[in-house]
Amino acid sequence: MAEFISVHRRSFLAGGAGVLAAAACARTGVAVRAQEATKASKPLPAYVDWKNAEGLIVHSENTIETKREFIGTSGVTPNDLVYVRNNISPPDQSILANRDAWEVTFEGVANPRNVTLGELKTMGIETVAMVLQCSGNGRGFFEHKASGTPWRTGAAANVLWSGVPLRTVVDALGGASAGMKFLTSTGGETLPEGVDPKTVVVERSIPMDHALENAILAWEMNGEPISLAHGGPLRVITPGYYGVNNVKYVKRVALTAAETDASIQSTGYRIRPVGVEGAPDQPSMWEMKVKSWVTHPLADAKSGKIQIHGVAFGGFSALKGVEVSTDGGNTWKDAQLLGPDMGRYAWRPFVLSADLAPGTHAITSRATDSEGRVQEETTEPNHRGYDYSGWRRLAVEVTVA
Amino acid sequence: MAEFISVHRRSFLAGGAGVLAAAACARTGVAVRAQEATKASKPLPAYVDWKNAEGLIVHSENTIETKREFIGTSGVTPNDLVYVRNNISPPDQSILANRDAWEVTFEGVANPRNVTLGELKTMGIETVAMVLQCSGNGRGFFEHKASGTPWRTGAAANVLWSGVPLRTVVDALGGASAGMKFLTSTGGETLPEGVDPKTVVVERSIPMDHALENAILAWEMNGEPISLAHGGPLRVITPGYYGVNNVKYVKRVALTAAETDASIQSTGYRIRPVGVEGAPDQPSMWEMKVKSWVTHPLADAKSGKIQIHGVAFGGFSALKGVEVSTDGGNTWKDAQLLGPDMGRYAWRPFVLSADLAPGTHAITSRATDSEGRVQEETTEPNHRGYDYSGWRRLAVEVTVA
Numbered sequence: 001m002a003e004f005i006s007v008h009r010r011s012f013l014a015g016g017a018g019v020l021a022a023a024a025c026a027r028t029g030v031a032v033r034a035q036e037a038t039k040a041s042k043p044l045p046a047y048v049d050w051k052n053a054e055g056l057i058v059h060s061e062n063t064i065e066t067k068r069e070f071i072g073t074s075g076v077t078p079n080d081l082v083y084v085r086n087n088i089s090p091p092d093q094s095i096l097a098n099r100d101a102w103e104v105t106f107e108g109v110a111n112p113r114n115v116t117l118g119e120l121k122t123m124g125i126e127t128v129a130m131v132l133q134c135s136g137n138g139r140g141f142f143e144h145k146a147s148g149t150p151w152r153t154g155a156a157a158n159v160l161w162s163g164v165p166l167r168t169v170v171d172a173l174g175g176a177s178a179g180m181k182f183l184t185s186t187g188g189e190t191l192p193e194g195v196d197p198k199t200v201v202v203e204r205s206i207p208m209d210h211a212l213e214n215a216i217l218a219w220e221m222n223g224e225p226i227s228l229a230h231g232g233p234l235r236v237i238t239p240g241y242y243g244v245n246n247v248k249y250v251k252r253v254a255l256t257a258a259e260t261d262a263s264i265q266s267t268g269y270r271i272r273p274v275g276v277e278g279a280p281d282q283p284s285m286w287e288m289k290v291k292s293w294v295t296h297p298l299a300d301a302k303s304g305k306i307q308i309h310g311v312a313f314g315g316f317s318a319l320k321g322v323e324v325s326t327d328g329g330n331t332w333k334d335a336q337l338l339g340p341d342m343g344r345y346a347w348r349p350f351v352l353s354a355d356l357a358p359g360t361h362a363i364t365s366r367a368t369d370s371e372g373r374v375q376e377e378t379t380e381p382n383h384r385g386y387d388y389s390g391w392r393r394l395a396v397e398v399t400v401a
Numbered sequence: 402m403a404e405f406i407s408v409h410r411r412s413f414l415a416g417g418a419g420v421l422a423a424a425a426c427a428r429t430g431v432a433v434r435a436q437e438a439t440k441a442s443k444p445l446p447a448y449v450d451w452k453n454a455e456g457l458i459v460h461s462e463n464t465i466e467t468k469r470e471f472i473g474t475s476g477v478t479p480n481d482l483v484y485v486r487n488n489i490s491p492p493d494q495s496i497l498a499n500r501d502a503w504e505v506t507f508e509g510v511a512n513p514r515n516v517t518l519g520e521l522k523t524m525g526i527e528t529v530a531m532v533l534q535c536s537g538n539g540r541g542f543f544e545h546k547a548s549g550t551p552w553r554t555g556a557a558a559n560v561l562w563s564g565v566p567l568r569t570v571v572d573a574l575g576g577a578s579a580g581m582k583f584l585t586s587t588g589g590e591t592l593p594e595g596v597d598p599k600t601v602v603v604e605r606s607i608p609m610d611h612a613l614e615n616a617i618l619a620w621e622m623n624g625e626p627i628s629l630a631h632g633g634p635l636r637v638i639t640p641g642y643y644g645v646n647n648v649k650y651v652k653r654v655a656l657t658a659a660e661t662d663a664s665i666q667s668t669g670y671r672i673r674p675v676g677v678e679g680a681p682d683q684p685s686m687w688e689m690k691v692k693s694w695v696t697h698p699l700a701d702a703k704s705g706k707i708q709i710h711g712v713a714f715g716g717f718s719a720l721k722g723v724e725v726s727t728d729g730g731n732t733w734k735d736a737q738l739l740g741p742d743m744g745r746y747a748w749r750p751f752v753l754s755a756d757l758a759p760g761t762h763a764i765t766s767r768a769t770d771s772e773g774r775v776q777e778e779t780t781e782p783n784h785r786g787y788d789y790s791g792w793r794r795l796a797v798e799v800t801v802a
Contacts, residue, residue, distance in 0.1 A: 052625075073526055074561040074624040076477055081624065122706045125474055125752045127740030160475040160740065162750075223475040223482065224453075305523045339528030339561065340743040349563075351526045 047090060048229045052080040057154065062086040065154035071295045073309050073349040075339045076129070077157035079222050084229050085134045085155060087202050087264065088189045091228070091249055095188070099225060099233035104217070108184075108255030110174025117219060117234050124168040126216055128239055129342035131313045132157050135242045135269055135285040138379070138388030144274050146385025153293045153394070158311070158347040161237045163218030166211055170255070176208065180255035183211035185236040188249030198262050203252075204245045204269075205259035206238055206286055214239045214345075217250065239345035240316040242285045242387070244269055259284075272383050288315030290375050291389045292322050292350070292367035297398050304356030304400040309338075313347035314369035321368050324352040328362035329377070329392060335365065344370075356400045364395035448491060449630045453481040458555065463487040466555035472696045474710050474750040476740045477530070478558035480623050485630050486535045486556060488603050488665065489590045492629075492650055496589070500626060500634040505618070509585075509656030511575025518620060518635050525569040527617055529640055530561050530743035532714045536643040536670055536686040539780070539789030545675050547786025554694050554795070559712070559748040562638045564619030567612055571656070577609065581656035584612035586637040589650030599663050604653075605646045605670075606660040607639055607687055615640045615746075618651065640746035641717040643686045643788070645670055660685075673784050689716030691776050692790040693723050693751070693768035698799050705757030705801040710739070714748035715770035722769050725753040729763035730778070730793060736766065745771075757801045765796035 042058040044051055055070035064084040071077065095102065100118030134155035136148050149155075166183065170176055187202035206215075218237045219226060226232030231248025238245045244264070259265055259280070267278030269285040292312030312322040312335075323332035335350040342348070350365070367375045378390035388394075443459040445452055456471035465485040472478065496503070501519030534557040541551035550556075567584065571577055588603035607616075619638045620627060627633030632649025639646045645665070660666055660681065668679030670686040693713030713723040713736075724733035736751040743749070751766070768776045779791035789795075 072621045072624045072626075073528055073563040074621050075528055076561060076624055078480060078624045122704065122708060124754060125708050125710060125739060127474055127476055127750060129741050160477055162474040162740070220473045220475050223473045223477055223479045225473075303523070307523060307526050309526060338526060339563070340530050340741060340747070342741040342743070346741070349528060353525060 047093065048084055050080065050227075051229075052078075055081045056083075059149045062089060063149040065149075065151055066157065068153045068293075068295055069298050071154075071311060073338055073351065075158060075342065075346075075349055076160060076222060079224060079227065079230070082132070082157040082159060082230065083134065083155045085149075085243060086229075086248070087244070088191070088200055091188055091190055093228055095249065096225075096228060096232055099219065102233045104234065104250060105252045106169065106173055106254070107252065108177050108180050109170055110177060112173065115169070120164045120169065120217060120234070121219065123172055124164045125162060126165045127160060127162040128214075128216060128237065129158060129160050129346035130237060130239045131288065131315070131345060131347045132159050132243050132246065133288060133387075135244055135386045136384070138394075139385035141388040141390070141393040142379070142381055142385045144381045144385070146383065148385060153295075155243075158313075158342070160222050160342075161216060161218040162220035163216040163234075163237065166215040166217060166253070167213070169217065169253075170212065176212075176255045179257050181208050182206065182256045182259055183208050183215060183236075184254045184256040184260045185247035185250050186252035186254075187247045188251040201262050202247060202264060203260045203262040204247055205256065205265055206241055206245050208255055210240070211238060217253070240287055242269075242288055244285060269384075269386075271386060274381050274383050276383055278383075285386060288313075289387060289389050290315050290317070290319070290367050290369040290373050291387075292365040292375060292391075293394045294324070294363050294365050294396055297363070298396055300399040300401070302401050304354070304358065306354050306356060307351050308335075308354050308363055309349060309351040310365050311347045312350050312365065312367040314344065314367070317373070318344040318370040319348055319367060320370050320372075322350045323366050324350075324363070325366070326354055326356060326361045326363050328395060329364060329366075332366065358400050360397060360399045362395045362397050364391045366391045448494065449485055451481065451628075452630075453479075456482045457484075460550045463490060464550040466550075466552055467558065469554045469694075469696055470699050472555075472712060474739055474752065476559060476743065476747075476750055477561060477623060480625060480628065480631070483533070483558040483560060483631065484535065484556045486550075486644060487630075487649070488645070489592070489601060492589055492591055494629055496650065497626075497629060497633055500620065503634045505635065505651060506653045507570065507574055507655070508653065509578050509581050510571055511578060513574065516570070521565050521570065521618060521635070522620065524573055525565045526563060527566045528561060528563040529615075529617060529638065530559060530747035531638060531640045532689065532716070532746060532748045533558050533560050533644050533647065534689060534788075536645055536787045537785070539795075540786035542789040542791070542794040543780070543782055543786045545782045545786070547784065549786060554696075556644075559714075559743070561623050561743075562617060562619040563621035564617040564635075564638065567616040567618060567654070568614070570618065570654075571613065577613075577656045580658050582609050583607065583657045583660055584609050584616060584637075585655045585657040585661050586648035586651050587653035587655075588648045589652040602663050603648060603665060604661045604663040605648055606657065606666055607642055607646050609656055611641070612639060618654070641688060643670075643689055645686060670785075670787075672787060675782050675784050677784055679784075686787060689714075690788060690790050691716050691718070691720070691768050691770040691774050692788075693766040693776060693792075694795045695725070695764050695766050695797055698764070699797055701800045701802070703802050705755070705759065707755050707757060708752050709736075709755050709764055710750060710752040711766050712748045713751050713766065713768040715745065715768070718774070719745040719771040720749055720768060721771050721773075723751045724767050725751075725764070726767070727755055727757060727762045727764050729796060730765060730767075733767065759801050761798060761800045763796045763798050765792045767792045
């Protein structure tokens with residue numbers, strides 16, 4: 001049982017306390033859980049004061065997590081519960097005063113030029129449901145001390161985005177220039193003075209072929225103009241790729257021959273062994289992995305008659321199915337997928353009806369994608385603690401009276 | 402052209418001004434439109450103060466409409482933009498203090514008893530995307546003076562609901578008693594004193610067979626516990642049926658041999674000729690019709706290069722497709738459906754790319770359902786002004802400079 005972190009310690013961690021403190025914390029029942037939740041809540045920063053404070057954990061001004069139990073079974077994460085992660089602080093709210101006037105520089109195409117959001121809206125529209133997930137989601141489950149926010153499950157959301165397909169814009173600008181291999185997007189944040197811009201600019205490259213097939217330049221999120229916190233007025237949406245690639249306040253969209261040499265790309269967001277420096281030849285945080293986790297039950301129960309539910313996604317490929325175990329992974333049962341299938345890049349809620357005996361149960365889920373890849377049991381430590389996906393530690397321990 | 406109501410007069414109407422005033426209002430350009438929008442806005446009532454005031458038209462405390470231009474292309478209507486229509490005022494907010502303790506009386510089953518929401522949550526879960534549409538949506542397009550709120554397009558939304566299937570609960574209670582033909586649901590509103598309860602109670606019956614196949618008892622709406630305004634803690638969701646059948650704060654769920662004799666069922670919500678009294682032998686506002694409308698553009702444009710978009714649904718059947726006309730219905734082009742198909746009872750955004758010549762254009766849309774039924778050109782007047790669906794008056798008139 002030692003490998004399963006109790007829901008109480010888990011909440012303690014999620015509340016922002018350190019790993020060491022949590023490890024020392026004895027399991028003392030539901031009361032502790034509620035207490036910690038209260039203790040940990042910082043007020044929402046002003047730029048996200050419209051969000052659901054009750055359902056969020058404020059780690060810092062720019063890192064705000066969705067509580068695990070606040071992800072429901074509807075399939076779409078409402079905007080006021082979507083996690084927030086900004087690499088540097090967002091621009092001033094005034095950039096939303098005249099959304100249609102926002103200008104984007106397009107490069108690496110036959111006819112490069114600036115295009116306003118108003119003009120982009122006349123070019124075409126597509127809508128895609130997509131899992132938005134921070135590379136560091138699950139960092140709190142690693143045992144090594146990776147720097148960064150100790151996200152548990154809540155740096156992930158399923159969102160409907162609407163905007164113009166990248167391909168449509170590229171075609172309108174005469175097509176890609178010869179030799180281009182990447183989509184390189186630059187955010188519109190104000191960079192701090194006195195530091196080399198390359199070390200702080202949010203500029204990310206992803207493979208061009210995938211981008212031309214899937215990326216959109218989005219102005220709408222779950223039916224509303226994109227808020228400042230989430231990258232409005234315009235955000236690059238890269239289905240199947242980790243959150244960092246979905247550049248906010250996008251000011252420059254370039255097709256490029258090489259990846260950008262900005263630090264966030266060249267050495268940041270690279271998978272490497274613990275203790276190893278980041279380098280461009282290491283795998284970049286691009287394609288997401290198959291993953292799932294239980295969102296209910298998270299608390300002890302009086303009765304074992306229960307609906308176990310959670311969310312599952314294929315990451316880069318479509319979700320095929322998801323199994324649930326109530327005995328720590330010894331045996332598995334197929335769960336039922338809930339609601340509409342929103343496509344390859346979306347997550348899907350699942351449910352398994354169970355009748356658990358009195359005692360303590362380690363409940364977890366294991367997703368499979370359309371390529372037959374199965375969610376891993378454990379995730380190998382990596383220096384920055386990216387995307388813990390292992391079903392063993394994602395398990396929750398629940399005691400039935 | 403006289404049959405098309407200009408977008409400016411339309412906004413004037415939508416802002417709550419009377420039909421007669423609107424008819425007298427000359428078309429004086431975009432400035433008037435903005436002015437009227439401002440003039441018409443009443444503050445949001447306290448119980449919905451969390452809603453998006455900018456995107457809503459407050460007709461009264463219990464009738465609040467979504468502005469046509471605030472329906473985007475994402476496919477799901479966010480909770481803070483979903484219209485509100487209560488037949489009588491909602492119960493006190495305190496009913497949400499302990500959601501799981503909410504009790505519902507089940508009748509017309511082998512083992513009738515009270516069941517708490519907490520217990521319902523242990524029985525099963527399903528999620529469905531569904532158009533929620535007030536019977537009176539479109540009343541403002543009729544020329545006869547039907548009493549009631551002059552809704553235009555904004556008493557409709559597409560919502561993801563999550564809860565337990567009615568059939569699961571009925572099965573758990575031993576199945577339907579012999580001879581039952583209707584699902585009869587009773588709302589938990591506090592009834593005004595001194596009047597016959599039957600004349601005010603929100604109690605609706607729908608055919609049992611459809612309900613057992615499709616209805617759920619929902620506690621979640623677009624990923625969040627259902628708010629008071631929308632019927633929390635528990636609402637009956639009847640996919641394919643008009644809004645009134647989706648009983649809020651449901652306190653009693655009965656399988657019955659006959660329809661209820663409550664006024665809202667026996668004489669209310671009946672389709673009948675203008676001037677005729679309501680009676681039980683007239684068609685009830687049950688199955689919704691195939692319908693669509695344009696949501697953009699609604700204002701005059703400098704350029705004719707434009708993405709025409711809107712929403713379309715089959716009503717009781719699945720949507721097959723939607724066409725758009727930019728010449729008042731003389732010619733039609735197939736529009737493209739956007740985003741994920743959320744199933745038979747959902748709406749779907751659509752788009753048609755257009756390049757309009759300078760001048761004035763009457764833009765409208767016409768949906769077709771899976772049974773081959775085509776959205777009607779005009780809707781015959783009915784006494785209460787229910788569900789105007791005719792594409793001719795749903796058209797918008799836009800001038801390209």
